[in-house]
Amino acid sequence: MTTVPHLLATRAAAEPDRIALIVDGIGSHTAGSLTTGSHTAGSLTVGSWQTRSDAVAHALVRRGLRPGDRVGLLFGSHSWLDYAVCFVGAQKAGGTAVPLPPRAPAAELTRLLDDCDATALVHEDAAAPAPFGGWSATVSELDDSATGVDDGPLDVEVRPGDLAQILYTSGTTGRPKGVAATHANLTHGCGARRRPFAHSRHLAHAFPIGTNAGQVMLITALDARLAVLSPARFTPARFARMIQEYAAGTVFLVPAMAVELLAAGTLDRYDLSSVVLLGSAAAPLPGAVAGKLVAAFPNATIANYYTSTEAAPAQTVMLYDPSRPGSVGRALAGGAVRIAAAGSGEPVPAGETGEVWLRSPTVSRTYYGDAESSREVFRAGWIRMGDLGYLDEDGYLYLVDRDGDLVKSGAFKVSTLRVEEALYEHPDVLEAAVVGRPHPVLGTALAAVVVPRRPVPAEQLREFLLDRLAPHEVPGVIVEADTLPRNAGGKVDKRALVKESTWPT
Missing domain, CATH: 2.30.38.10 (Luciferase; Domain 3)
Incomplete structure (x- = not known):
């Protein structure tokens, strides 16, 4: 067992010039910037990660941070490099890193900081701090490594059993809970002679900071020999272009991003032949979507990963098999x-x-x-x-x-996932979500919201479903929407869907 700071220190001593992280599409003013084609990206080497996180750790201790104190981290996806520095810096100071959802309202951020009794909040220079009982600082105020003053490692003992991270759940089934992980949990399997994803020079993803999938990518950047690559902002064209320019061998995304990539029609305009592994995480990947990804990424194995913020690193993995699409x-x-x-x-x-x-x-x-x-x-x-x-x-x-989404309609219990899988098979359906709504006779009745490729009558969809589902599984109400509400991790927020959708009376 090891710790996150020890993992970084070991890699920095052996490979200080190895690029660990790249954020594509940020300005040339960024330290460690590099140019690929006509696009500018920021990069972070393992050695710079070590030096800068040392500086942040010293600054946190000078401000009074004590071992065990919680440190909130508020960063957007364009700031992965600064976030990575502050994440490890907080741990080197003996603190517990608390990644926060950057798009959350100030009141929710304050609630999360108060919930974990945070001592400090570190945020990107452009972000406004949320009000809470502790103190706040920007990256620039903490990171003085550019001055040439090398404070070196901090004299704070960090042990594998110490609390390393508190990550808040998405809140799709209730109020977000803080999930605490030790260093031993975060670094499980790391440091082995055989590095993960050895088939790739670059791993591309677009997971947000503050999600479990995003944290996995951060630890991967510490442990793997490849560079972990992410866009400053996800759009289908930007992501596909990034894969082509870096010849990424591994790609990770959430199902919602896969649907966007397929729907945008941009994949045919880029060379994606470098991808040999395409992983989907954070939510179940519909079989119909997986089948389309097989065609779009001709050399890739499609893998579906199932875990949760609570369960990691426990997980199941499914390599796409048409005989077991679900x-x-x-x-x-x-x-x-x-x-x-x-x-x-x-x-x-x-x-x-x-x-x-x-x-x-x-x-x-x-x-x-x-x-x-x-x-x-x-x-x-x-x-x-x-x-x-x-x-x-x-x-x-x-x-x-x-457990909470299973719909009991009359005498039947209906799986909303099964109905959604069937809807995704329709060629004019881009996205679909199924929920239960109150019904005066049945108690609860099935209702579906679909994002169509082109308008399709609800009755036609019901006829399509009757060829694939039992009559009691076919939604009585089907409405169209431009988008589905999602949380920061890319999962459909079904509680918001029930409240926000325009249902017929």
Whole structure:
């Protein structure tokens, strides 16, 4: 077991000039800028990451930060480099890094900072600090490494069991909870002789800062030999162009981004032949979308990763298989998956639906300051995922629905994921989400919101679904929308969908 600062120090001593992070599309004023084609990018070498994070750590201690104090980090996706420096800098000072969602309202940011009793807030130079009980500072105020004064490593002991990070959940099923992870949890599997993604020189992604998927990319930048590449702002054309210019061998995205890339029609204009692994994370990848990605990325293996902020690094992985289009795969070595009966937690037979539990291959996470919720979710190395699913005879996991999204309509329980999968098969449907709405007779009735490629009558969609679903699974109401509401991690916010959609009376 190791720590994040030790991982960085080891890599910096061995490969100080190796580029770890690149943000494409930011101005040439950025330190470490480089030019690719007609576009300017900022880059961060491992050595600079080490020096700058040392400077930030010293500055935090001078301002009174003590071991164990929480440090809020407020950065947008264009500031990955500064964020990476401050993330490790806070940990070198013995603190716990708390990534914050940059687009959250000030009141929500204040609530999160107060929830974890943060001592400090570090933010990008252009951001306005949220009001809370501690002090705040910009990156420029903390990072004096450019002055040539080398303070060197800080004399603070950081241990694998120390709290490294508190990451707040997306809040799609309730109020966001702070998920606490130790250094041992974050660095599990790191530092091995065989580095991850060795087939690539560049890994491209567009995950936001403050999400679990984004944090995985940050740790990957510390551990892998490739450079982790992200756009300052995601658009389909910018992302596809970036893949081509850097000849990225590995690409990670969320399903919503995959849908945007396919819908924009830009992929045909770029050479994507360098991509040999395309990973989807943060939400289930519809089978129809995965099939289209296979055609768009001709040399790539399509992989669907299933985990959660609470469960990481436990996960299942599914390499796209047309014979198992709805599966999210099997657990990676060291972890495990089981389907448990509600209440008892006892395993159920293959094919039977129950609660999805994942077992962590290392020390598991917990909810910060919430012992009661922790006891409900974290069970002796197992994590209750909040999803319903089943395992087939070969151990492949299939999700039925989120526990709270399963719709009981009359005498039937209906999986909204199953209905959404069927809607995605229609050629004129770009995106789809299914929810339950109050009904005077059935109690709850199915309703669907679709983002169409071109207008399509609701009755035509229902006829299409009747060829694929049972009659009770076909939504009685189908409405169109320009977009679906999503949280910072790219997941559809179904509570907002119910409130915001224009439903017929």
